[in-house]
Amino acid sequence: MRFYFQQFENRRPPPPLPHSPVIELIWQFLVVVALVLGANYLRWRWTSSLNMDALWFAVPLVMAETLSYVGLVLFTFNLWKLRDTPRQAPPASARDCVHDTPDFERPVALDVFITTYSEEEELVRLSIRDAKAMRYPHALDLRVHVLDDGKRAAMRAVAEEEGVNYITRSSNIGFKAGNLRNALENTSGDFIIICDADTRLFPTFAEHTLGYFRDPDVAWVQTPQWFYDIPEGIPLPVYLRGKIGRPGEWLGRAVEKLIGEYPVGRDPFINDPKMFYDIILRRRNWANAAFCCGAGSIHRREAVMQAALRAFALSVDKEVSRYAKDIGDAEIRADFSDAMRTQVILETEFTPYKFHVSEDIYTSIVLHNDVDRRWKSVMHPEVESKMLSPQDLLSWMIQRFKYAGGTLDICFRDNPLFRGRMTPAQRLMYLSTFWSYFGAIWNLMFLAAPIIYFFTGIPPLSSYSESFYWHAVPFIVVNEIAFMFGMWGVWQWEGKASYLSFFSVNLRALWTVLKGEKIKFPVTPKERQEGNFLRLVIPQIVVSALTVAGFVFACFRVFGLGVSEELPSLMVNAVWAANNVLVMLPIIRAATWSPPEEDAAGMEAAAAGAKQGAL
Template sequence: MRSAYFSKFEYRKPPRFPPLSPLRQAAWHFCAGLTIGFLALYLHWRWTASLNPEAMTFSVAVATAETLFALGTLLFFYDIWQEGDTPEAPASPDISENTNVQPRPITRIDIFITTFDEGCEVVAPTLAAAQAVCCPTDCDLQIYLLDDGARPSMANLAERYGARYLSRTSNIGFKAGNLRNGLFHSSGDFVVICDADTRLFPRFLDNTLGYFRDASVAWVQTPHWFYDLPRGQTAIAILSRFAPHCPRWLRKSVYRLTAKHRFAADPFLSDPTVFFDVIQRRRNRNYASFCCGAASIHRREAIFETALLCQSRTNRQQAQNLNINPTQLRHRSGLEPYRFHVSEDLYTSIELHSVQGHPWRSVYHPQPEAKMLSPQSAKAFCTQRLKYAGGSIDLILRRNPIFRRGMHWRHRLHYAATFYAHLSVFWTPLLLMAPAFSLMTGQAPVQAYSASFFLHFLPMVFANELAMILSSKGHSLTKGRCLSVATLPLQLKAFWQVARGHRPQFPPTPKTLSRAEDMRFLRPNLMLALALFLIALIGIWQFLMGRPNFSLSLLVVNLFWLTWNCTLLLQLPFATWLHAIGKSPTAHHAHLSPQMKEANP
């Protein structure tokens, strides 16, 4: 078996995520309150005293977009308001007694590893890691390799690692259909879901099974940790590559100023730390964290009871009385333990959180218990993001959970915050292009960029920035902001496809290095950034020519926002380029001092 690119990252250890301290939480709440107050004052001033009568349509459109953006801020603040970790409990040897099915002396646990077209070099370490998982006392562990590619090489690999191999004749239902097939050919009380690259840590079960002592817990989700994220390149390395004979004093100056900063670290904005340690962890206070598929463990009873309930439209008591024997359920047509959808994990979470009577609970375990591979090219990144966006938008338009019967109002607000971010495709383009419109026409969205504007605008921005810094626990917010703008063309494409009735597809995220098609996926960002740059030049020219309405304040403010927007748009192409040149031979090390070489391994 050939050596895989990720083998050089095996030494990396997972991070530990401490809880938010009481002092930091109090400071975050104080700054969030300030932000809400300043936001209310700004919007009141915006609608009552700042609309530009000379460009009323444009001014009202921008003010509306700002108001919708403010509503998203309020929902996001609710989503991340407070941490509420579920107390950990040791894995119980008699945990099956906490289910409503016939108790058994042995708790059976199945590990499902799903694969479609991934190579043996990706799947083999995953099987080895599953084999090394510690099995608690009085538990029986069985590993299943669910191959939707029906490949003999995978069957041989499963046999080599002592796993049961399952495949099927069709790929109906994508990953959800693959999991359904596995559930119908297994009988474990609990099911661990792994993607082809999800390598469980040995104590995965010891650290997650204990939560199921609460009989209402349906699943436990653990964080995704991408252990192969590139470290990036320092400024001195980049300078030495493109100007190897530059003066020594210049290299030393660059080294002193930027020695520790790395460019193109996580070039494809894949690090999910903020999502898991801030958003998912804080949704857990209301048992509202949703399933993210890989590195999660599920109670079989909850999966089938919810599926039967959704299919038969009966009440909960009737669903409990239905036979959940996998052999018999295999012939029950239309049953979807995991909903057949490109976002099967999110869709199934919505169904479980909507069970009337006694809702199933989800638990978020805050520490990584597995490691995974990140997208290694712009093509892989865009494929993944388009899939996420298309699945979420399809749920919004056709299976909206906000008005679903049986869901608690707290859960509704959490899901509203999740889906509202995808709806921003309606107003983010307007905010993105508003500075360009002003520089082209000389029309501003406010009467004037006066002292009154800055007195209302700047306190709100500063308070919000401080609140976000305190709430993020030191995690970088830059990537999230870049992601919201860099993925805008993908979001628009996904919405257009879903609105036209195209069902979102489930292409597996490539796990191999790829550069050939990167530029095709990055072309929209580059073209839009180029258009904004040309508009900036037009605006400067019109100001220098003394055109009416082209004041210095209008020029400076809109150039600032135009530059900011271009920076966000170019983040992904720039990082992709640096990542690509970082793979080539590094002859520039010959020009570095010993200290500089140490900073550029």
């Protein structure tokens, strides 16, 4: 059977971004200056710029700016410095990974869990073979397990043909988390690698990650996820040369001198996770706050089980106390609690992996919050596996909705920020994660503000005078330059654009959680879903259309009707509106994107040849 991604099999992942102490120092200096300028801007906004005749508009906007600034402070803390955990030599035996225990003088036992539900069996076969091909410099007790929640005879046959263990269960309770729990009960490895059906482990995975567990307090290691089927696009000079000849090539080169490389047709769904893993999560290592992201992670069984047992005991005690708290007599209350505890234990689920759509970050929170053990996490910087990206907007939105809804559900239902043993730095890191999803609220205000002005002629500021430029422009310019250094090596515009254009997905997730509905566990499709998905981007289309229509209306009012005093407001809001429309366009384009009919590998080879010829 031939899959579309087989033409990309020879692709190799990019190396981790190098650490430059000089660039880091420049970033830290500039971002402190930017934060000071931002605080001064907000002081001016609250005290000297509000349109007192339109507080209904002015106050929500300045509130949005203030909340956004809080997010900027948290994001700055997240990116503040890079301190990778030193990689150690692979352990020769299980004894190297625990406190001095003679009984562990044996090979490390490593379980690989490949979770599957409805994915193509031959796709899973590829993951099985890559897991079996891992190399290790010492004896290794490697056991590969296919965790099939689809209960498929064909999947069982593939597992038997490949000589690996097949595990299924009678019900699908808890979905992926329940699937993992069932596998834990039926295996015994010291460490567990978690894979999705399409996770293709590199031969170096165990060799490069198990060394971290020489520290007996390391609970898990997360490796970067790399989507090797993302379209790489065509360099802008090559693309423009094909359209308008040599002048197009010159124009493309000039543009790239200003903004850096810009491949046309690259990653229409902004799936490239490099910014998240190589910048955001990697820079949480110094605070011991890198959380688990599921596939591509390796866990110490002892940590998962110990934390689960403690959470189970606390859950039982909490339930018993709920019933016994109103009994006044201490002796009767104690007898009742003892009798009640047995019943509650029988009725309470033991869940090593929380039955939750975001079981990965949930497990991270439980371990980081352990009251008796300072469990550590590691974000390993090098890519050690490859997987498939969503190939259409529907799959993309299913995935993003799960991420947003799951994280917000944890924030509201089981917030870790005010309990447990997390350090202040860990709490701030998790707060940064939660806060980013609330950003949809103030992002909606940022999208609506120019539209409101265009149609009403009412500015949120008392005037766009010279004072506005002196307070706003330095903050914006220094902030942009600071984050250019803070994210050195990553194309950051796409991340900013997606953060703003995600507003509808994140708002829907927030509303779902606030209504008390559970976020569902749909499997992200591994094959392209056919069809036109413009219906999914109606909010982005509406925002863009209203912005353009409002701008035309405002221009008519200013130039057609001669309301010249509005010109400064129109100019500022026109720039603002242009940015809003530009960030909406990629997701709108993604709704109609389909892979080119030509062979993608051939196209990339042609593009590379054209680029070489141009040089």
